[in-house]
Amino acid sequence: MKLSRIAIATATAGAPAESDRAYSGSSxxxxxxxxxxxxxxxxxxxxxxxxxxxxxxxxxxxxxxxxAILLFPLQMIAEAEVRLLDRLGV
Known part of the structure; x- marks a missing residue:
């Protein structure tokens, strides 16, 4: 669980803070x-x-x-990122 939190934090670090969606700079x-x-x-x-x-x-x-199979872990991180941002109301 700790590894997935680190992966999400790392993947989303490039997203601008004022962005309301998980797109530019994100996983x-x-x-x-x-x-x-x-x-x-x-x-x-x-x-x-x-x-x-x-x-x-x-x-x-x-x-x-x-x-696509090689990119599957990135897709899972991206989906988790979008769910997390929806849950936080960002």
Whole structure:
């Protein structure tokens, strides 16, 4: 339990104090940034604009799976951060 509190405190240390959401500089912002750019990059690698999204969906999802699994702990920290901020009323 102590480790998770330290992880949340470390991940949220970059968030501005006046921010009302857990986004910029926080673990949720980092997770969102990484996953969005990962999916966009894989979309371009798997055909870009030349192929219809339904044709490349499987390739993009299968390519992203290993990295999404590696980012799972960051997602859990981000979810805990958002729940904590909601509970604190921030």
């Amino acid at each position: 949720w912002g980092l997770y969102s940034f990484l996953m969005t750019n990962l999916m966009n990059g894989l979309d371009q690698i798997n055909g870009g604009a030349d192929r219809h999204p339904t044709e490349k969906f499987g390739g993009v999802m299968l390519s992203a799976l290993p990295l």
